[in-house]
Amino acid sequence: MKNVKYLKCINCGKIYEPVSGRYTCDDCGTIEGILDVVYDYDYISKICNKEYFLNIHNYSMWRYEPFLPVEKDGPKPKLRVGWSPLYKTDKLAEEIGLKTLYIKDDGINPTASLKDRASAIAVAKAMEENKKIICCSSTGNAASSLAGNAASCRIKTVIFVPQRAPQGKIAQLKIFGSNVISVKGSYNEAFKLSTMAIEKYGWYNRNAAINPYLMEGKKTVTLEICEQLNWKVPDWTVVSVGDGCTIAGIWKGYLDLYNTGFINKLPKLAGVQAKGCAPLTEAFFNNTKFKPSSENTIADSIAVGVPRNAEKALRAVRESKGTFINVTDEEILSAMRFLGSRAGIFGEPAGVAGFAGLKKLINEKIIDYNEMVVCIVTGNGLKDTNNAIKASGYPIEVEPDEKELFNVLENIEGLL
Template sequence: MKNVKHLRCVKCNKTFSVEPGIYTCKECGPKGILDVVYDYEYIASRINKKILSESKVNSMWRYMDFLPVQPDGPKPPLRVGWTPLYRVDRLGQQFGLANLYLKDDGLNPTASLKDRPSAIAVAKALEEGYDTVACSSTGNAASSLAGNAAAAGLKSVIFVPGRAPQGKVAQLKIFGAIVISVQGSYQETFELSAHAIEKFGWYNRNAAINPYLVEGKKTVSLEIAEQLNWEMPDWVAVSVGDGCTVAGVWKGFKDLYEVGFISKIPKIISVQAEGCYPINRAFHLNKEFEPMEENTIADSIAVGVPRNPDKALCAIRETKGIAVNVSDEEILEAMRNIGNYAGVFGEPAGVTAFAGIKKAVAEGLVDPKETIVCCITGNGLKDVANGIRAAGEPIKISPSLEELEKVLEKI
């Protein structure tokens, strides 16, 4: 991989060569998350906006020069990425937002943004000769890994906390994964997966450990930039759990800035649920995170002990961004808002970013005239129970036109 220089620890800045099995800093241990450092001059010599505009690859692999995989190596066959970016004027007008966009990553193969890092994980596992991939997840990372692994002919072993929604568990089973439902917290689930991966020698897809997976997540930013014709928005709002997704969003824009494709990096709006906001609390208190309970309907971002806080906090701070916490009721309202006025069905964690946008504007933190992109990270069919909770039950009547007329008169 000529485009990659080395891996660098976010704690001590020590560098490591790119070799199989190197995930975290040998000096700092598990907290020493590594960052992939690129040769931007080399990338700029190989790719430009014109080449991209002529690309026939309508997936995340159109950005191969920005990714830490062998250019001619094996890739999972599912079409991941190049999801739509909608300008949603009707939704924006409803809340006084002049320039609002939704990036709908619920339209990925397994219906979440997590397909992006999972595609990288499967590609790296194939490169390195593994036959089994594994991870812990609250749901979306699990189903994305299982789906991409199945398509590529790899086995998958998935650890989920007992609270994972049935829609996500069903996906895992359909994709043929070995599913271990851990009757405990996400933290306990993660720890068990880490011990099992080490003991049995599986490829580690845990995004908070594996430095390559953030690189998959960053492709959402590369797409946003290209789809906006390289005119950067003022803000990008992201639902935040472990910290990996927001770190990836930042990394993507940073890469584009370094090769001269864009002239500014958007500010980040980090949005967490009030029932679990360790990263946002660390940002506001300007200190390291402290563990929190996982008490929110937004299961995909209910991470009380985030594994990638350093990169997440850098993303907010270096972009001069903000951190906003929202209640479960505000999340449910965001599900209704986006569905009613934009026709997009997002799961609770998938729409949390929009709830944060509304709150940030209401509190004067964001100018409603600015351009804002909201990342919808997962499809609502992942969690139909909360979809019904947000929208309400259907009207039930007997098969009678007269009764229907009476009901319609009351609406």
């Protein structure tokens, strides 16, 4: 990897060679010793500029290969991940009190979430290292994204999920042929068991907070946003936060573009957590390390009481001069209805939590009317139809009778 200099511990600064099996710092351990991929920006700048992308017709995350920690022209999973739509939603913006709003809908990825980006990197790296089995723990989306991308290359997967994971996501895992271990406990307990299994059997580790390469896949959402905006930078980027890997990856993407001269400013980041599981919001405002939290929210994908990438996430928001905000489950359900009925975008609870937080940030005058905002929807609503029905309600039932039908239709407000 000519574009990668080394891996660096974000806690003590120790440097490591990017070799197979190197995930965390030996001195700082698996909690504090998270590593960061450090790139040779001079090298990237020599091989990649804005004109370079005019001649790249691969509209997937792999168009950004010069910015990724993979071997040039190395093996890649078969699914088309990335280049999700960025919608300019003028009427939606006006309705919530903004002049300019873009919605990045990452729910259209192959397994219907942003986490396909990280899993594509995991599968590519596993193939580079000739690993036959990949393992992770997940509340659902990371698991299904790994299972789908690995299946496209006939690689086996072992997935640990907490028992509360939605059935839609479990169905994906089983259809993709994954070996699913449902843990009768929390996400943290599932994570610990997956770590034990990985260490014992030598499987490739797809746990994003441990594996430093996977955040690099998530950052491609930022690279796309900037290219789709013709290299303009929004004033704010708003996204839901669980483990912390996604928002840290978003910031890394902006930094990469800034350090290679593609953009000339950096945005503010707003991280949105569920009120029932908000350890990073609390740590941000108290200016402390996070404390473990309960996982009391319908937004399963961000229900992470012990975030494994807390420090990278907190640093990203602080460096951006951004903020965190919490939303209730009721606000999340309202956001599902709002985005669906007014923009035709169907997000799962965790996927729309960012938009719920955006509305609050505008109402609290943290985000100004004239600021340009990109809000990322991280997962599709079909992954959690139970909460979609809770948000929208059940259909109207009628007997096969003409009189009853017309009576019902004439009582629907605004229909006739």
